[in-house]
Amino acid sequence: MKFSKLPLLLIGFGSLIYAQNQKYTMAEAVNGLRSNLAVKSVSQFSWTDDAKAYIQGTRNAYLITEMQGMKADTLVSLYQLNKNLSTEQKLKAFPPIRFTDKNKGYFTRNGKYYRIEKSGSDWKISDWAALEDGAENVQVLQDQKTLVFTVKNNLYVHRNGKTVAITDDANANIVNGQSVHRNEFGISGGIFAAPNSSKIAFYRMDESMVNDYPVIDWSVTPAKNTNIKYPMAGGKSHQVTLGVYDVNSGKKSFLNIEGDPEQYLTAVTWSPDSKHIFVGILNRDQNHLQMNQYDAATGNLVKTLFEEKSDKYVEPQHPLLFFPGSNTDFIWQSQRTGYNHLFHYHLDKGLVAQITKGDWLVTDVLGFNEKKKEIYYASTQQSPLERHLYKVNWNSFRTQKLTSAPGMHTGILSKDGSQLYDVYSNATTPRSVNVINTHTLASKNILTAENPLKNYKRPEIKNVNLKADDGTPLYGKLILPTDFDPAKKYPVIVYLYNGPHLQLITNSFPESGNLWYEYMAQNGYVIFSMDGRGSSNRGLKFEQAVFRNMGETEMNDQLKGVDYLKSLPYVDAQNMGIHGWSYGGFMTTSFMLKHPEVFKAGVAGGPVIDWNMYEIMYTERYMDSPQNNPEGYKKANLLDKVQNLKGKLLMIHGTQDDVVVWQHSVNFLKAAVDNGVQLDYFVYPGHAHNVVGKDRVHLMQQVTDYFNQHLKQQ
Structure with a gap:
């Protein structure tokens, strides 16, 4: 009898090992974080006007939680709404309700708007507008x-x-x-x-x-x-x-x-x-x-x-963002100092003061506490890889950090500025949701999400810090294959974007940044990604390094990443691939043509091929006009460089693309034919600039198969 539990223990241990060795399906790698592997969250959060409670949605009800005792109660249920509707009108699913206060709100269904209002313990529904x-x-x-x-x-x-x-x-x-x-x-x-x-x-x-x-x-x-x-x-x-x-x-x-x-x-x-x-x-x-x-x-x-x-x-x-209770004073957000900061203006007096200062940028303004003359905001002050929440007094400029846990924080401030809803994730925290008293900084946790990836075989991830030619720090991530053996050599895939208004590398969940990267790591690849100059949230100098010369500075920075990869004894430098979409597709194609010796295979999705054919507002900001910068446009144009292709290149485009129009890659195909260059090509009928939904699984399977075909030793 003494040893009867041993087989059960072994079975349990074996199940644990198995549970932590699951591999992603392609569907999970692509859409899992939006489906069966989604991180639990608080739905449709809002503060009541008096900040004494908050409202959140569930599948069949809205709950209201009193801040003092954190006691939750049903505010309105699907059953209560359906009680007042005819059989034909009855709701099968709870519609998102916009509450104007805790006793009133409205929702829309099939193009019609309905009001709801609490009446005793019941809720009345009335037609508003069709x-x-x-x-x-x-x-x-x-x-x-x-x-x-x-x-x-x-x-x-x-x-x-x-x-x-x-x-x-x-x-x-x-x-x-x-x-x-x-x-x-x-x-x-x-x-x-x-x-x-x-x-x-x-x-x-x-x-x-x-x-x-x-x-x-x-x-x-x-x-x-x-x-x-x-x-x-x-x-x-x-x-x-x-x-x-x-x-x-x-x-x-x-x-x-x-x-x-x-x-x-x-x-x-x-x-x-x-x-x-x-x-x-x-x-x-x-x-x-x-x-x-x-x-x-x-x-x-x-x-x-x-x-x-x-x-x-x-x-x-x-x-402009006017101060509460004022018709004359407002905040203007400007990058004039090199970083996005808050400036206090008065309609008659002009500039009153620069409220926030430093080599970091404000990413979001959350609101005000009028009584205490405080502005609440999110910024990169702690690190370009993180977002934290702060308050600053608009008279004394005294600043206080409100969040302590590392990671990417976002916030919703109550109307009076007394309560702050804080959601964050980091490399090891899928999601933590807290409410913070902005006066005492006391924090109450309302959700700590379980890790939906806990049963999966996950790779080791290393943070990489490199330097550009001018000494600018560059941040990247290296994802090692699961069952990594430092004595082996592995093929590599570089994933990049490296264009304005996007940042890939942050301290958030999942640490890899993308489950497809982890899928590829499970299948024997090293994955590398890095934000070079030109990408977002590092200030104007960093972003404007590409001005009038798109595709050059970015490649120089990414080549620093390539040099780093080649220095690693376990990297197979003869079997390196590159993949990107949109600006990343432009970068991928540029690499395959301007540095054809580096990557054996590339997959370029929705690529800009000729900046003359991209939209005025974006292109002329970063490249000036073709009339004023003919050399810059010529250098970035990839149509006359197709003959340089040595490796294997798969180009993909959505036929309904109204952002990077299909003609970019069609013209590239024509240039390849004219120059006798062989090219792999695939289109997604019905898809615009991005391939989304179930078809994205098809897309990423195709990308994976292409790299397997050309980077793995047969």
């Missing part, structure tokens, strides 16, 4: 009565049961109320409602002068063409104005904005008293910004508040 078919870009105004939306190219307002057309442009090339300038300059929409809901400002974009570009739908026979407007570098750009609609009178006017019709209108902001509109006017060369104040009633210019100039580019990315 929008036009095809309604998009819907905004609910502050008064909770008015909805603004677009249908095709026109703008509409719904109020008191009636829908009124704000614009009625029959010309489809004139677009109202939608995002402009191809979502550059932090632009994410085209409707700007006044705080008091009395007026609606909106973008009006005339694209009639921009060339049509065909995007073919191959899913029907015969195939169907849809023309889009795609302004290419050096060509004609669209022209944007800013309209103002008075909801009460029904009158519409336009701001009297002077200057080049092709200039960019950015950072659109209402004054808190709804009397003025502020617009950042950026010239097409993107090196001169004027922040102008306009009278919302007359449309006339009041004055220019300030200007920013650069010998390279100015890139506004945020609207």
